[in-house]
Amino acid sequence: MTTDAAKLTRRAVIYALLIAASFLFVVPFLWLLITSLKPIEQSTTMPPKWIPEAYFTEIDGQKVEVTKDFRVGQAGVVAEELQGEHAGQRNFFSAQQMSTVGPNIRVIYPVEAGWWRVTEKRPEHTPGNPRWAYVPPAAITSRIAFRWRNYYDALSRLDGSADDPSGIAAKHRVSFWRFLSNSLIICVLGVIGTVLSNAIVAYGFARVRWRGRDLFFALTLATMMVPFPVLMVPLYSVFKNLGWIGTLLPLWVPSWFGSAFNIFLMRQFFLGIPEELSEAARIDGCSEWRIFWRIILPLSKPVLATAALFHFLYAWNDFMGPLLYLTRKETFPLSLALQNFQAQNGGVQWHHLMAASAVTIFPVIVLFFLAQKTFIRGIATTGSKS
């Protein structure tokens, strides 16, 4: 009985910890999504607002969508000025102000303390000033509203150039699709290169016996130790001499020439395929290339998938490479474009920034759910191969 109770408590504690930890890991994602679906004024409220809402009220007898600006602290009136340079304009006057302006105004309606000042929400670039009013809290209706528009706005401004309706800058604008296709070029060409080149090279290390092979393989493993900063400066000068700076070439061409880690990964896999298969094929007069292409490769799909997946992830997420080699906005991949967008906006347009970030994250998440098994198996094997 007591052991049962102890067991139950133990399980309860485990679940409680797991749920609490999941909560901490998931909340940042949620916050990203929520912010990306809010109007900006709702993302800068304290305490933080969890659910994006739209507000409606009547202004001049018309029901319109409004933003809540602030609550008035003291009672007063909304009135029209009758004299002076602001004649004909409507303004809010507190009770104190009323005693000084006195007869120069015509009261339109009284305002009580605690009422909201609201401003009509209108499409951008609408001429004239938006209408405003002071209304009691009860007059405002609200409903949950996700502002999907943020995504359109953020992506159409991702190149960081300020809004320019006159169209002078429009010629030099870079669209989101350009950034996306740059990312995809780097990723897809890199993935094809990674899979092909590393498989070919790993076959040479795993299934062909030749003098100097093991020494060469040891050298290959040793190069994994070299940190990237050591290679950075000479690599830059190599690419500069090739005339590749400012193009996407330095970001995908090297993956067509093998990488130590993937060679290691695939070699381990190839070693596990029975030698008899190759021997039988050799007796039948198959060339090594045919054995590789027809027998080994079809059996190696799992490891090829792992290498492809992790290269895609690496290339999609890479920031330092693009930062080093790219100079013009038209060549930026999404990662660099996102940073550029944030730097140009001074980091205040949080709703747009979060929408653009969400778009950058989205493909990675989709990829994970499509290839979850390959992910988990890939990480687990790379981790325990040591």
Place this chain on the structure above:
Amino acid sequence: MISRPNKNLLTGLAFTSLWIVGLSVFTLYPVFASLYYSFCDYSILKSAVWCGLENYQELFHDDLFWKSLRNTLLYAALSVPLGTVVALALALLLNCEVRGRAFFRVFFYLPSIVPVVASSMLWLWIFNGQYGLLNGVLGPILGVFHLSPPSWFTDPAWAKPALIIMSLWGTGNAMVIYLAGLQDVPKELYEAAEIDGATGWRRFWHVTLPTIAPVVYFNVLMGMISALQIFTQAFIISNTANGGTGTFDGAPVRSLLFYTMYLFTTAFHDLRMGYASAMAYVLFVIIAFLSWLATRLSRNHTTR
């Protein structure tokens, strides 16, 4: 007529020819070139001029170099052990026979594949001093004690802790590796331990941990190597703290000036590529030394 060993040699070289080119051009040449540059006065615009040990001597007297090294070592010394503890703890929880393990694993793993640029943006927002989610939660709680929460990334004292918290969010990759390691621990070992009366902590300490020690060693080593090269997060966040002015001095007040960032700035903004190469080699030596140390320690531990 080619003899069989020679034929095999040719076949082997043919299969590895891509890598022979790749290794030479993209790794070996750069390794030696950068060693040579480290003894040179070199900018990409002019050819390198030999200057002996000058770069290394200058490094020794460079306050920013020491600052960046201290920052980096401090970051690695805090984020790697904390990350290991969190990842291992999550893996242990998941290794208890829980329902919905796949779900929890997804929650813990997903943050680790989020592009660093995007996660930097997200955490800049969460840690925002004025409107950030974290301070929105902390503010009222600390308010009870008449304290106010820090402004995180814009406060030199709190920028590094914030970066470490951010790194813990991405610890899922290590968690998956630990979980795989834990599932490989033979059931018989646990049963034997139970017969000997070892449960709970004792069982973890004497059975589980020694069995997965190689996995822990591998992860700590990898974590350390990547922590010592931290760049992207610090670069983006520091640039923001500077108001996006495009200067990368490790704002606020150089608290986010990390080694690779200083190296990058030296090489590609100041165009002092010889000096940067010397810095790169010092980092190489530090990483090699720490790896050697970790290997020694783990060997002593496992043969004991």
